[in-house]
Every structure is written in structure tokens, then in C-alpha cells.
Amino acid sequence: MTEQxxxxxxxxxxxxxxxxxxxLQISQRxxxxxxxxxxxxxxxxxxxxxxxxxxxxxxxxxxSTGHLHFAASTRGEVPRDIxxxxxxxxxxxxxxxxxxxxxxxxxxxxxFYANVDEDLEFVTRSMLAVPLITGQGVIGALEVIxxxxxxxxxxxxxxxxxxxxxxxxxxxxxxxxFSQSDLIAEIMHELKTPLMAISAAxxxxxRPEIPxxxxxxxxxxxxxxxxxxxxxxxxxxxxxxxxxxxxRLAREVVPLAQIVEEVVSISQAxxxxxxxxxxxNLAPDLPTDAGATAVIGDADxxxxxxxxxxxxxxxxxxxxxxxxxxxxxxxxxxxxxxxDTGPGIEPEDIEHLFERFYRIPGSESAEGSGLGLSVAQxxxxxxxxxxxxxSTVGEGATxxxxxxxxxx
Numbered sequence: 001m002t003e004q005x006x007x008x009x010x011x012x013x014x015x016x017x018x019x020x021x022x023x024l025q026i027s028q029r030x031x032x033x034x035x036x037x038x039x040x041x042x043x044x045x046x047x048x049x050x051x052x053x054x055x056x057x058x059x060x061x062x063x064s065t066g067h068l069h070f071a072a073s074t075r076g077e078v079p080r081d082i083x084x085x086x087x088x089x090x091x092x093x094x095x096x097x098x099x100x101x102x103x104x105x106x107x108x109x110x111x112f113y114a115n116v117d118e119d120l121e122f123v124t125r126s127m128l129a130v131p132l133i134t135g136q137g138v139i140g141a142l143e144v145i146x147x148x149x150x151x152x153x154x155x156x157x158x159x160x161x162x163x164x165x166x167x168x169x170x171x172x173x174x175x176x177x178f179s180q181s182d183l184i185a186e187i188m189h190e191l192k193t194p195l196m197a198i199s200a201a202x203x204x205x206x207r208p209e210i211p212x213x214x215x216x217x218x219x220x221x222x223x224x225x226x227x228x229x230x231x232x233x234x235x236x237x238x239x240x241x242x243x244x245x246x247x248r249l250a251r252e253v254v255p256l257a258q259i260v261e262e263v264v265s266i267s268q269a270x271x272x273x274x275x276x277x278x279x280x281n282l283a284p285d286l287p288t289d290a291g292a293t294a295v296i297g298d299a300d301x302x303x304x305x306x307x308x309x310x311x312x313x314x315x316x317x318x319x320x321x322x323x324x325x326x327x328x329x330x331x332x333x334x335x336x337x338x339x340d341t342g343p344g345i346e347p348e349d350i351e352h353l354f355e356r357f358y359r360i361p362g363s364e365s366a367e368g369s370g371l372g373l374s375v376a377q378x379x380x381x382x383x384x385x386x387x388x389x390x391s392t393v394g395e396g397a398t399x400x401x402x403x404x405x406x407x408x
Contacts, residue, residue, distance in 0.1 A: 015156065015163065019156070023163055023167075030042065043056075047144050048074060050160045051153065054148065055122075055145050056144045058071045058140060059071065059091045059143070061140055067086060068086060071140070084113055085113070091141040100128070100162055103126060105126070106126060126145070130161045132168060133165070133166065133169055134173050140172075198222050239375050242379065249379075251298075252298075256286055257282055257327075263306045271314050271323070276317055277321075280325050285328075286329055287329065287405055293407055294405065295404070297382075306401075308376050309401075310338055312373075313397075325338055333405060334403045337398050338399045340397055342396050342397060357370035387402075
């Protein structure tokens with residue numbers, strides 16, 4: 001095992017002119033990329049390219065828990081609920097000490113956190129890990145794993161990775177700040193409408209010339225907009241936690257049939273008010289609590305997703321319409337469909353539906369935070385699933401959730 005101290009003054013001597021030119025080129029792209037997902041993908045692609053290695057991962061420190069979580073990996077979507085402790089892991093050692101580390105045989109190192117390999121069904125042989133350091137401290141670690149042809153990582157690999165990590169850490173902080181400021185600006189814009197309505201109604205209630213019979217209407221408006229603010233606040237917090245990776249989802253067997261039943265029960269009053277019928281079709285081969293396979297995840301959060309889809313299907317449906325909730329199991333996945341008989345969605349709107357605060361033209365006055373579908377998409381993706389929508393204008397829309405089924 002070889003350890004390399006992270007001393008910037010010594011790194012450039014090990015970097016060839018060609019690699020320096022490449023790092024300069026990458027530096028310009030890193031400084032101009034403010035979308036975190038795009039930035040992390042770029043960093044990992046460059047890391048594997050420069051070190052000729054099989055895969056790369058970026059782990060960031062969650063300040064609220066003190067643990068590391070996977071922010072990205074070239075192996076595809078990594079569940080954020082895979083937690084790596086700071087005190088008993090290689091990445092944790094790198095973050096704690098602020099130093100780079102080469103391990104030619106990871107499996108024999110006492111700091112190796114084997115749970116990650118087990119969760120991802122992967123075998124880590126060799127590793128080079130470097131800290132992501134900013135002026136405020138170490139924010140995480142960048143790892144390259146399994147050098148091609150089972151070769152050893154070199155001094156040049158360390159120098160390249162440390163230089164890349166130095167640039168990347170600053171870019172990651174900037175991307176976080178941009179995302180937060182952008183979200184805050186959008187939130188404040190969205191809050192203005194209900195706040196103005198509450199303020200106006202409250203002010204009118206104080207005027208003696210307002211007829212007594214109007215007071216009930218104004219109080220109703222205040223109550224309605226207060227409820228809207230409450231829902232907005234919850235959605236804002238959910239979105240922020242999901243975006244930052246601070247929301248920890250449960251990992252348990254999900255009772256799908258029970259969730260559907262509870263969602264229908266909760267939604268019946270809202271549907272009945274518009275004369276809308278809710279029909280449920282559940283396949284007999286759906287995974288159950290006692291079965292050999294199941295959907296593993298957070299039942300409450302998946303219920304939140306389904307409730308959002310059914311609520312939207314009621315809200316945007318035609319009066320006396322119909323909603324069908326169906327669930328089937330196919331190809332090691334559960335498919336849940338929520339179909340309505342509403343006016344449908346135009347193709348140009350479908351591609352924007354899951355964007356935060358997006359509303360279909362003409363529906364801007366509808367209640368809601370504008371974040372419901374964005375939150376739903378993030379929750380489903382945290383379960384290694386996906387959510388899509390298909391629609392024919394004039395005939396309705398179908399939202400589809402696909403969730404993986406695993407052995408238990």
C-alpha cells in the first residue's frame with residue numbers, strides 16, 4: 001500500500017505537458033458548468049480518462065449526519081441511501097486526513113467498507129482516492145477504482161487526480177450555491193401569490209364598509225391560501241432535501257396493495273365532489289409481504305408519489321370522469337399506472353412536466369406548489385425507478401411508475 005500526501009506544490013512536476021493542457025481545458029468547462037449532475041458526470045468522465053481506470057465515484061459529506069453519501073458514480077445511478085461512515089472507510093480516512101491514498105489491494109485494507117461492494121454487486125480491487133478540498137475544509141472524496149489491466153496507480157495519477165479534485169471542489173460548491181439561490185428565488189416568486197391573497201383578504205376584513213355576508217367568503221379565502229402555503233412549504237422542504245441528498249429513505253418491504261388502498265381511501269372525498277369514479281386493477285402476481293421478491297424502499301414516500309398522481313388526475317379530470325389505478329409485475333419490475341379521462345396534455349408540455357414550478361398554460365391558477373411532480377420524480381429515482389407520462393389530447397393521460405423488484 002502506498003500513501004500520497006496532498007501537497008499541491010509537488011503535483012505539477014509529475015504531470016506531462018499534454019495532461020496539463022487537458023486539465024486547463026477541463027478547468028474552463030468546470031468553471032462554466034453550474035448544474036450539479038452535469039458537473040459530477042464531467043468530473044468522473046475526466047478522472048477515468050486521465051487515469052485509465054474502470055470506474056469513478058464522488059462521495060460528499062452530509063453535514064447533518066456526519067456521514068458520506070454517494071453523489072455520483074460512473075457505474076450508473078447509485079442509491080443515495082448507501083451511507084459510508086467517516087470513521088471506518090477509505091473515503092472517510094481521506095476526508096478526515098485531507099490526504100490522498102493509493103491502495104493496490106483494497107480487499108486486505110482494514111479501512112475498506114465492504115458493504116458498498118455488496119450493495120452494488122461490484123468487486124473493488126485497487127483504488128486511488130483524493131480529497132475534495134475548499135477554503136472551508138474537505139467536502140468529500142473523488143475515487144478512481146480498478147486501474148485497467150490491473151496495473152498500479154502511479155505518481156502521475158495522483159498528481160492528475162489532485163489537480164482535478166482541487167478544481168472540482170470549488171466548482172461543486174459553486175454549483176450548490178447556484179442551485180440554492182436559484183431555488184430560493186423561485187420559491188419567493190411562488191409564495192407571493194398566496195401571501196398577497198391572504199394580505200388582501202385580511203385587510204378587507206378590517207374595513208367597516210365590507211358587508212357581514214362577505215366575511216365568510218374572505219375567511220374562506222384566507223383558509224384556502226393558508227393551506228396552500230402549508231403544502232408549498234412541505235414540498236419546498238422535500239425538494240430541497242432530495243436535491244441535496246439529505247433525505248434518508250427507509251429500506252423495507254413495500255406493501256403495494258395496501259398503499260393503493262390507502263391512497264384511494266384518502267382520495268375518495270375529493271373525487272366524489274367532482275363525480276369522478278376511481279377504479280383499481282391489481283394483478284394477482286404482485287409482490288407481497290410474504291413473497292420471495294418485493295419492492296424495497298420507503299412506503300410512506302411512495303404513497304406520497306401515488307397520492308400526488310391521483311390528486312392531479314382528479315384535479316385536471318373532466319367532471320364525472322374516471323380514474324384507473326392499475327399495477328402489474330413484468331420483467332423484474334412493478335408497473336403502476338394512473339390513467340385519467342381528462343383533456344390530455346399537449347406534446348410540447350409533456351417534456352416540461354417534471355421541471356420544478358412548471359405549470360401547463362391555462363392551469364396557472366390551480367392550487368399547488370408547482371413542485372409535486374418534481375418531488376415525485378426524485379422519490380421514484382431514489383428507488384432506482386422511473387416515472388413517465390403518455391397522453392392523447394382529448395382522451396386523457398397516463399402516468400407510469402416503474403419500480404425494481406428484488407429478492408428478499
